[in-house]
Each structure stands twice: as C-alpha cells, then as structure tokens.
Amino acid sequence: MDLRPFDFVLAAIAAWVAIGVLGLARPRDLRYISRLLFPAGALVGLGLAIAAFNAIGSLPEFTILPLGLPGLPFHLRIDPLSSFFLVLLGVAAAPISIFSAGYFRSGGGAAPGLLCFQYHVFLAAMALVMIADDAYAFMVAWETMALASYFLVTTDHRIPEIRRAGFLYLLIAHVGAIAILLCFGVLQGGTGDYTFGSMRSLVLTGAWPTAAFILALAGFGAKAGLLPLHVWLPEAHPAAPSPVSALMSGVMLKTAIYGLLRVTFDLLHAQLWWWGVLALALGLATALFGVVFAAAQTDMKRLLAYSSIENIGIIVAGIGLAIVFKSYDKTLLAAIALTAALYHSLNHAFFKSLLFLATGSVLHATKERSLGKLGGLIHRMPWVAWLALVGTLAIAGLPPLNGFVSEWLLLQAFLFTPGLPQSFVNMLVPVVAAALVLAVALAAYVMVKFYGIIFLGRPREPNLAYARDAGHLERIGLVWLAAGCVLLGLFPVNVIRFLDPVNIMLIGTGVGANAGNWLLLAPISASRSSYSPLIVLVVIVVVVLLTIQIVHRYYHGRVRRAPPWDCGFPAQTPRMQDTAEGFGQPIRQVFEQFFRIERHLPSPFDQAPRYSLKAGDHLWHWIYLPIARGADAIARFAGLIQQGRIAVYLTYSFVTLLALLFFVQ
Amino acid sequence: MSASALLSQFLQLAIALLLAPLVVGWVNQCRALLSNRSAPPITLPYRTIRKLFIKDAIVATGASPIFRITPYVVFGAMCAAAAIVPSLATDLPFARAADAIALVGLFALARVFIALAAMDIGTAFGTLGARREMFIGFLAEPALLMVLFTASLISGSTSLPSIVDTLAHRELAIYPSLALAGVAFTMVSLAENARIPIDNPATHLELTMIHEAMTLEYSARHLALIEWAAALKLFNYSCIGIAIFFPFGIAEGGNWQAILAAVPVLVFKLAIGGFLLALIETVSAKMRIFRAPEFLGTAFLLAVLAMLVNLLLGS
Numbered sequence: 001m002d003l004r005p006f007d008f009v010l011a012a013i014a015a016w017v018a019i020g021v022l023g024l025a026r027p028r029d030l031r032y033i034s035r036l037l038f039p040a041g042a043l044v045g046l047g048l049a050i051a052a053f054n055a056i057g058s059l060p061e062f063t064i065l066p067l068g069l070p071g072l073p074f075h076l077r078i079d080p081l082s083s084f085f086l087v088l089l090g091v092a093a094a095p096i097s098i099f100s101a102g103y104f105r106s107g108g109g110a111a112p113g114l115l116c117f118q119y120h121v122f123l124a125a126m127a128l129v130m131i132a133d134d135a136y137a138f139m140v141a142w143e144t145m146a147l148a149s150y151f152l153v154t155t156d157h158r159i160p161e162i163r164r165a166g167f168l169y170l171l172i173a174h175v176g177a178i179a180i181l182l183c184f185g186v187l188q189g190g191t192g193d194y195t196f197g198s199m200r201s202l203v204l205t206g207a208w209p210t211a212a213f214i215l216a217l218a219g220f221g222a223k224a225g226l227l228p229l230h231v232w233l234p235e236a237h238p239a240a241p242s243p244v245s246a247l248m249s250g251v252m253l254k255t256a257i258y259g260l261l262r263v264t265f266d267l268l269h270a271q272l273w274w275w276g277v278l279a280l281a282l283g284l285a286t287a288l289f290g291v292v293f294a295a296a297q298t299d300m301k302r303l304l305a306y307s308s309i310e311n312i313g314i315i316v317a318g319i320g321l322a323i324v325f326k327s328y329d330k331t332l333l334a335a336i337a338l339t340a341a342l343y344h345s346l347n348h349a350f351f352k353s354l355l356f357l358a359t360g361s362v363l364h365a366t367k368e369r370s371l372g373k374l375g376g377l378i379h380r381m382p383w384v385a386w387l388a389l390v391g392t393l394a395i396a397g398l399p400p401l402n403g404f405v406s407e408w409l410l411l412q413a414f415l416f417t418p419g420l421p422q423s424f425v426n427m428l429v430p431v432v433a434a435a436l437v438l439a440v441a442l443a444a445y446v447m448v449k450f451y452g453i454i455f456l457g458r459p460r461e462p463n464l465a466y467a468r469d470a471g472h473l474e475r476i477g478l479v480w481l482a483a484g485c486v487l488l489g490l491f492p493v494n495v496i497r498f499l500d501p502v503n504i505m506l507i508g509t510g511v512g513a514n515a516g517n518w519l520l521l522a523p524i525s526a527s528r529s530s531y532s533p534l535i536v537l538v539v540i541v542v543v544v545l546l547t548i549q550i551v552h553r554y555y556h557g558r559v560r561r562a563p564p565w566d567c568g569f570p571a572q573t574p575r576m577q578d579t580a581e582g583f584g585q586p587i588r589q590v591f592e593q594f595f596r597i598e599r600h601l602p603s604p605f606d607q608a609p610r611y612s613l614k615a616g617d618h619l620w621h622w623i624y625l626p627i628a629r630g631a632d633a634i635a636r637f638a639g640l641i642q643q644g645r646i647a648v649y650l651t652y653s654f655v656t657l658l659a660l661l662f663f664v665q
Numbered sequence: 666m667s668a669s670a671l672l673s674q675f676l677q678l679a680i681a682l683l684l685a686p687l688v689v690g691w692v693n694q695c696r697a698l699l700s701n702r703s704a705p706p707i708t709l710p711y712r713t714i715r716k717l718f719i720k721d722a723i724v725a726t727g728a729s730p731i732f733r734i735t736p737y738v739v740f741g742a743m744c745a746a747a748a749i750v751p752s753l754a755t756d757l758p759f760a761r762a763a764d765a766i767a768l769v770g771l772f773a774l775a776r777v778f779i780a781l782a783a784m785d786i787g788t789a790f791g792t793l794g795a796r797r798e799m800f801i802g803f804l805a806e807p808a809l810l811m812v813l814f815t816a817s818l819i820s821g822s823t824s825l826p827s828i829v830d831t832l833a834h835r836e837l838a839i840y841p842s843l844a845l846a847g848v849a850f851t852m853v854s855l856a857e858n859a860r861i862p863i864d865n866p867a868t869h870l871e872l873t874m875i876h877e878a879m880t881l882e883y884s885a886r887h888l889a890l891i892e893w894a895a896a897l898k899l900f901n902y903s904c905i906g907i908a909i910f911f912p913f914g915i916a917e918g919g920n921w922q923a924i925l926a927a928v929p930v931l932v933f934k935l936a937i938g939g940f941l942l943a944l945i946e947t948v949s950a951k952m953r954i955f956r957a958p959e960f961l962g963t964a965f966l967l968a969v970l971a972m973l974v975n976l977l978l979g980s
Contacts, residue, residue, distance in 0.1 A: 457787030535762035
C-alpha cells in the first residue's frame with residue numbers, strides 16, 4: 001500500500017493523542033513522562049513537519065474518518081494552506097516539547113501525567129483544526145483546543161488570579177466560537193451541507209459574504225487577540241507555564257490566522273476592497289496598541305504577551321492588504337502581501353516561542369517574573385542570555401534576522417500600492433505604512449527594555465547570584481528555535497518558494513518563480529528592490545573581523561579591568577539602574593491617552609510617603625465592565641424570582657400551566 | 666559584476682572611512698568660527714582616534730562580552746551602510762544586497778547594540794542614555810523611512826542607486842514632495858546624529874546627554890571605533906541627503922573619469938552641508954528631552970505629508 005504524506009499527518013495526530021493517554025497511565029512518574037513521553041512528542045512534531053512539508057506542493061487529498069455522531073463523519077483534507085500551518089505547528093512544537101521535557105518539575109499544580117495529557121491533546125487538536133474539512137469537525141477540534149489550553153492555563157489553579165485569567169480566556173474563546181459557528185451557518189447558505197467542499201462551490205450573494213467575513217473576523221479575531229477582543233491574552237499567556245505560553249503564543253494564535261485565511265480566501269469567492277481596509281485598520285490599531293502597552297509592562301511574560309498582540313496586528317494588516325490587492329485583481333502584489341503575512345506568522349512562531357521559553361528558564365532559575373527584580377543574568381545564564389539575544393534582535397526587526405524579512409516584504413507591498421483605482425485607498429496607504437513603521441520601531445524599544453533589564457546590567461536582587469543556567473534539554477529547544485530565527489532570516493528566497501503553493505492556491509499567483517536566486521531576494525524585479533541578508537551578514541562579519549585584526553596588529557589588544565567609572569560617582573548601587581517602569585516611562589508619557597492612568601501621589605505630610613501608578617486599559621472600562629455590569633443587573637433581576645422555597649416554585653408551575661391552558665383554548 | 670564596479674565600491678568605502686572624521690572636524694571648525702572662538706585644527710578627529718587606539722583599553726568589571734563586541738558591530742554596520750549609500754558612483758554591486766529599507770535596518774541594528782552595551786555595565790547614566798536613545802530612535806526611524814519612501818515612490822524603486830539615477834535625470838524644478846521630505850530629513854538627521862537641538866555633542870553635563878551618556882564607560886580602541894562610527898553615521902546621513910536632494914554629479918556607470926570627477930564634487934557638497942549644519946547648531950538651542958517628540962513628530966508628519974503630496978500631485 002502506498003503511504004501518502006497525509007497518512008503520516010494523521011498518524012502523527014493519533015500518536016500525540018496516544019502519548020497523552022500514556023501519560024495518564026502513570027500520572028505521578030515524572031521521569032517516565034519527561035524522559036520518554038515529551039521527547040517522543042517532539043519526535044512526532046518533527047515527523048508531522050516533514051510530512052506536511054512534503055505535502056505542500058501536491059494536490060489536495062481527502063479522507064473521511066468515521067468518528068463523531070452517526071451520519072456526521074469527520075471530513076478531512078490537506079491542501080497547501082493546511083500543510084503550511086502544519087509545518088509551522090510541527091517545527092515549533094518539537095523544540096517546545098524538548099524544552100518541556102527539561103522544564104516541568106514535580107510539585108505544585110497539576111500532576112505531570114495530567115499535564116502531559118492536556119499538552120498533547122492540545123497539540124493534536126491544533127493539528128486537527130488545520131485539516132478539518134467540514135464545520136462540524138472544525139468546531140469539535142476548535143473547542144478541544146480551547147478546552148485543553150484552558151486547563152493548561154489553569155495548571156496552577158490554586159492561585160486566584162490564574163483562575164480568573166482562565167475564566168476570562170474561556171469566556172472570550174466561547175464568544176469567538178459562537179461567531180465562528182454563525183459564520184459557518186452563513187457560509188452553508190441554506191443547503192444544510194456543512195462540508196467545506198459544498199461551501200466552496202456555493203456562491204453567496206447580497207450581503208451574505210460580508211456577513212460571513214465580519215463574523216470570521218470577529219470569531220478568529222477573538223482567538224488571535226485583535227482589538228477589542230484582546231483582553232484575555234495578556235492575562236492568560238503569563239498565567240500558563242512557560243512552554244504552554246510559548247505554544248499558545250507561537251502556534252495557537254496562528255490557528256486563528258489560518259481560520260481567517262481559510263474563510264476569506266478559500267471558502268468565500270470574491271473579496272470586497274473595504275474588507276481589506278477594515279482588516280488593515282484593525283490590524284494596525286492592534287499592532288500600535290500592543291506595542292505601546294508592551295512598553296509599559298513590568299512583568300516579563302505580560303510584556304511578551306502584549307508583543308504577541310502587536311505581531312498578530314502586523315499579520316492581520318498584511319492579510320488586509322492582500323485582500324485589498326486581490327479585490328482589485330493586482331494578484332502579484334496580493335501574493336507579496338500574503339507572503340509577508342505568512343512569513344511573519346512563521347517568524348513569530350520561532351522568536352516568540354524562543355523568548356517565552358527563555359522567560360521560563362529565567363523564572364525557574366530566579367523564581368521572579370517582575371522585570372524590576374532581575375538583571376545581570378547574562379553572567380549567570382549565558383546560554384539562555386545569548387540565545388535570547390538572537391530572539392530579541394529578530395523580533396526587533398533587525399537585519400539580517402528573520403523578523404526583518406517579513407517586515408521588508410510587507411513594506412514593499414505597501415510601497416507599490418499606487419495605481420489602485422480607488423483614490424481613497426491610495427491615500428490611505430502612506431498613513432498606514434507610517435503607522436506600521438512606527439509600530440515596528442517601537443518594538444525595538446520594547447525589546448531593548450526586555451533584554452537589557454533581564455540580562456544586562458547588575459543583578460537588582462542579591463539572590464540572583466544563585467541563578468543556574470538552563471539544563472541540556474532546555475538548551476536543545478532554545479538552540480533549535482534560535483537557529484530557526486537565523487536560517488529563516490538568511491535564506492528568504494527558499495522560504496518564499498516553500499510558501500508559494502499557498503499563494504497559488506489562495507491568490508492564483510506565486511511570488512517564488514521570480515523571487516530571485518537563493519542569494520538575492522527580489523520579489524518584483526531586481527531594479528525595483530532587492531535584499532540579500534547573507535551578503536549583508538558576510539560584509540558586517542568581514543568588516544568586524546578585519547577591524548579586530550588590524551587594530552590588534554597595528555596597535556595592541558591590551559585590556560585592563562577596573563570598576564565602572566560612571567562619572568566618578570562612587571556610591572553606585574544596582575538599584576540606581578533603570579527599572580522596567582523607568583525605562584517605559586517616556587513611552588507612557590508620550591502615549592498617555594492610550595492608558596487609563598490611576599496615580600496616587602503622596603501628600604507632603606505623609607509619614608511613609610508612597611507613590612503608586614496603575615496604567616490600565618481603556619477598552620476594559622469602556623466595553624467589558626459595562627457589559628459585565630449589565631449582565632449582573634439582569635442576573636439580579638432574574639434572581640428576584642428565585643426564592644428557594646418549594647411552594648413558590650410550585651406556584652410558578654401552576655401559573656404556567658394555567659397560562660398554557662388559556663393559550664391552548 | 667565587473668571589476669570596475671568592484672573597484673568603485675571599494676573606492677567609495679575607503680573615501681567614506683577617510684573623509685568621515687574630516688567632516689566632523691570641518692563642522693567643529695565652522696561652529697567655532699561662527700561662535701567667534703578660535704577653531705581647533707580640522708584634523709583633530711584623526712588625532713583623537715589615533716591617540717585612543719594607542720591607549721590601553723579599560724573595561725568595567727561587570728561588563729559582558731556584549732560590551733566589548735558592540736564597538737565592532739556598530740562600526741561594521743556603519744561601514745556596510747557607507748557601502749550602499751551612493752556617494753561617488755551608482756554602480757555599486759553591494760547596493761543590490763541592501764536597499765533603503767535595509768539601510769534603515771542597519772542604522773537600527775547599530776542603535777540597538779549600542780543601547781544594549783550602555784545597559785550592560787549597570788550604571789545610572791548608561792541606562793539613562795540607552796532609554797533616551799531608543800526614545801529618539803523610535804520616532805526618528807519611521808520619519809527617515811518615510812523620507813526614503815517618498816523618494817522611492819518618485820523613482821519606483823527602493824534601491825538607492827536607482828533612486829539616484831532617477832532623481833538625477835529629472836528636470837530641474839522644485840518638487841513639493843521632495844521639499845517637504847527635505848525639511849523632515851534635516852530634522853531627522855539632527856536628531857539621529859546627536860546634534861543640537863536634540864542632543865549636544867560638545868556637552869559635559871551628563872544629565873543632558875543622550876549619545877555621550879551611552880558611551881561614558883568606553884575607552885581607548887573601543888571609544889575610537891565608536892567615535893569613528895559616529896563620524897561615519899554623520900557622513901552617511903549627509904550622503905543620503907545629497908543622494909536624494911542634490912544627486913547631480915554622482916557618477917553613473919563604471920566610468921573612471923566620472924568617478925574621479927565625483928570626488929571633488931562630493932567634497933564640495935559636504936563642505937557646504939557641514940557649514941549649514943554648524944549654522945543650524947549655532948542659531949538654535951537644545952531642547953528639553955520631552956520636547957523631542959514634538960520636534961520628531963513634526964518631522965514624521967512632514968514626511969508622511971510628503972508622501973501624500975507625492976500621491977496627490979504625482980510629483
């Protein structure tokens with residue numbers, strides 16, 4: 001029998017579920033779980049990535065699994081879009097699993113076996129989301145994913161804030177799920193056939209396609225963390241154990257991107273230009289909001305969570321641009337914008353996972369999450385620090401690493417917008433490009449703050465001197481992700497060629513054929529724009545080495561160590577370094593309108609003067625609290641009829657019966 | 666890639682390396698003359714760099730390797746930038762590897778490294794400088810990119826040599842978009858090169874420093890490289906300005922005579938540019954740090970306006 005790549009994908013999903021179940025067999029045996037099951041899960045992830053990599057260029061394949069309700073089997077299908085996201089899942093899940101093998105310790109929170117089960121079911125559910133070919137299977141996988149991640153987020157369920165964060169996450173996940181369900185309801189167009197195949201062949205008319213798109217944007221936006229449905233993200237990601245945060249941020253958010261692309265480009269026939277403008281505006285607002293809030297954070301994992309919001313915003317802006325171009329039939333430009341969005345998704349899976357895992361190592365070594373109590377860890381934890389530096393430079397969008405490539409592609413797509421028939425859209429583009437560039441530049445600020453305060457400077461607390469570097473398994477995971485950041489940055493043309501089947505499937509045109517040779521990336525034409533990260537890197541490295549050689553040879557290489565000079569001020573303490581609040585203060589001041597600031601100033605007569613400042617989120621107060629208050633009021637009103645006495649309830653039944661009799665008459 | 670193209674590439678890089686300290690010396694001389702002081706010799710920056718190379722390097726005890734590699738990385742990034750900005754010729758093989766967006770990326774790379782190095786020792790002034798530098802950078806970088814985008818929209822290319830080729834052949838008229846972009850570019854260059862009104866390169870008061878505060882702990886060869894890189898940055902910014910706004914006289918193609926003829930033209934333009942810079946610095950006062958967002962925000966808006974004007978008027 002011939003084995004297709006699709007069979008391997010299915011086998012990988014089954015293997016993940018099996019590993020999870022095996023974890024339940026001996027839930028308290030940490031050695032068995034961390035030395036056997038998690039590494040096995042990593043191998044499965046690698047296998048999934050290889051299988052999906054081989055499937056990306058081939059024609060879609062179908063299969064029907066006799067699972068679920070009678071008469072409603074799971075329709076599954078693998079096509080280039082699902083293959084791409086499966087590769088993303090596989091290559092990111094493998095290092096995270098290896099890291100987890102060294103990360104999870106006994107004691108505190110859920111039993112390791114239970115954790116292993118939830119973790120692998122989460123992975124399997126994400127893979128299933130990407131190959132589901134009917135709304136039923138999709139929703140089952142989607143909800144499994146939400147539930148598994150909910151339980152993972154609340155691993156440390158004894159802490160009230162974590163329970164609260166988990167609840168918020170579950171709530172918004174379900175609001176989003178309702179929107180997605182309604183979206184599929186619109187897409188089936190009254191035929192009652194919920195397979196994606198039938199939705200694809202159906203042409204919706206009137207306002208229905210718009211309704212479907214808006215519902216998809218809302219539903220998947222809730223999962224991705226688009227404004228204003230982002231509030232769960234900065235709560236849930238920090239609450240989860242670090243490998244789970246990495247998985248949620250690096251991979252789970254991408255399932256939402258996958259869903260949005262699937263509905264917009266695959267299930268819907270034509271795209272309207274203003275959908276693109278809507279997605280573009282929403283994406284940019286999200287990106288700016290995320291990065292400004294990231295600059296003000298003092299908890300390292302919350303900072304990364306806000307930075308995830310920013311990156312998702314950039315990806316959605318890319319998708320919006322692709323929709324605009326596609327609606328005007330500029331397929332090459334649409335393909336470039338979509339490539340940028342997909343590329344950035346892949347990049348984000350690497351660098352954000354890397355940074356979340358690094359914070360996990362820091363957390364284990366120091367028991368400290370607040371940036372204000374860290375510092376100087378590059379001396380105690382060199383492996384984590386140097387690998388995190390790669391992630392930091394990549395996420396800050398610096399050449400020659402991977403974050404720069406996707407941003408470069410997106411800016412190229414923006415730059416060649418002129419010539420669209422709608423002059424309003426034409427005018428919009430420079431403004432939008434400016435906002436995008438501003439968000440990217442702010443990201444550099446945020447990442448310097450993140451890295452500088454955790455790893456550089458002097459330790460702000462004495463017990464940081466006992467911090468220990470990550471173990472071997474954790475290092476493997478970190479090295480893998482850092483290598484991914486470098487390779488994705490250095491060989492963009494190969495990555496774009498690999499992405500091309502997705503472009504051809506969704507847009508109809510690819511970029512890869514004329515994207516240049518392996519050395520030089522030139523997506524439109526070489527005279528228009530070109531970029532070669534490898535040459536840039538080689539030139540910088542050669543100049544650096546030559547300079548070192550020349551300086552040492554013609555002068556000398558003598559170095560003396562001495563205490564820091566610091567303008568001759570002798571009484572320096574580590575507390576005089578910038579805190580996280582201090583480093584973010586200029587941004588908070590410039591973007592003061594973004595925050596809801598509660599300041600408490602000491603009075604001149606206070607015995608123990610205290611200053612406190614809380615930078616909150618306006619949207620929470622404008623949208624969420626009124627809704628919560630409304631729900632409370634309704635519940636209280638409904639509560640009036642709940643007396644808790646059986647006679648009263650019998651009276652209700654009696655009255656109801658009377659009323660019914662009256663109506664039946 | 667022809668041999669002459671390679672040669673023009675190396676010639677341009679060598680000229681940039683050699684001429685950059687001279688530009689700084691010239692600006693200092695003009696400043697002194699304009700404020701009625703006796704001027705230091707124009708070759709002073711060379712002597713300073715040489716003196717610093719001879720001295721023993723002193724590194725603070727808590728410094729990590731990031732502190733020691735940063736001067737080299739910053740210098741390397743500035744050299745790479747000098748190789749892609751067409752100052753003498755447009756036939757640059759290396760310019761194909763990095764376009765205008767990558768140029769801004771190279772500047773950002775240098776900035777991030779120097780900010781990280783400033784935080785590395787853990788002194789109060791170092792982190793203060795790093796914070797301020799990133800603060801100025803996040804506003805200046807987008808504005809610079811918008812200026813470059815305006816030029817890219819006119820020429821239909823983000824490659825700097827193509828931009829110069831197109832702009833040098835336009836008819837001699839004032840383009841409204843370029844005029845706005847020029848003002849924005851001037852403002853950004855002042856901020857990015859640590860000049861008055863944002864920063865003062867000659868200050869001795871640590872509390873007002875930005876760039877200098879970050880390099881307080883550097884000495885000897887490390888400081889020499891940082892100073893040289895700062896001079897290269899000023900040179901690069903001047904050459905970007907020349908390439909976009911006054912591209913006439915830059916050699917096109919691998920013609921030897923043209924490249925040689927371009928050298929005095931470049932020196933002439935740099936001399937005028939340096940004088941104007943000194944003039945701006947002499948007649949303006951340094952701003953408080955929190956006035957900087959207004960200044961740079963104006964530059965940013967002007968640059969966006971330049972793009973809009975370009976789209977509206979097509980010029």
